[in-house]
Amino acid sequence: MWDTHLVVAALRADRADVESYARVLSHVLGDALPPGMVEVERRRGLFGRGGEPVAVRVHGQDRLLELRAGKRGGVEAEAHQVVRGVVISRRAVTVEQWLELLAAELTGLAERDAAASAALGRLLNQ
Template identity: 55%
Template sequence: MTTGPDEPADGAGGLEPSGLGPMGDVAVLAAALRTDRADVASYARVLSGALGDALPPGTVEVGHRRSLADRLGGREGRVESVLVHGEGRDLELRADDERVHAEMRRVSGGVVISRRRVDVEAWLQALAEDLTRIAARDASARQAFERWLRM
């Protein structure tokens, strides 16, 4: 999903850590996220761990499936889903057996008004766009993203 001509890619001033401009930064961020593509759990680790401090509170929700052994052992269980709340949309990645499903939802006033399944590539592109917008507005987020991209 790309931004339209009336909608700046970074949502504000101009995030240019890569020197490629706002759309180049989206591409760099999407490529970095793509390297962690192994499973939903890896995205959950990146979004709640390495990038979690850069994101506003409540932006990322990680869902777990807990077996009886997990409950008895006091463990969180297996990561089942990652939900990222963006501006006017939610992005969800869900593991279902051996497959990964990606969904984009348009949200208005906290109510889902439309949803569509997309491939993981489109989901990553949308996520990179949202993260770039956050970084353009928030200096500490921008620094955290830059540190993560250099890892």
């Protein structure tokens, strides 16, 4: 139903930092995604308030996708294989690979859930 290449292109558009991805995943798609699927880690701000996002984790059916601010700027990505809630492997991936894995998770969810499908349609302007 959904073309993962279109989803990747929509997610990739002008996003080069964790904050952009956090905004898209938590605001644009957040209401349609299952509770707890997207986790945003923030640097503590003034008086303990939430600061800027430093990591985004997307919990899929059998994987955890993590995108975080790199130590020297930019973005670092990892894909973790999960079995019954336990990470059994992790590997560094490129941001492009991370986006492809995320698109596959989102399209799979959209095929099973009408609200997720509608949110994905809004992201793709369809």
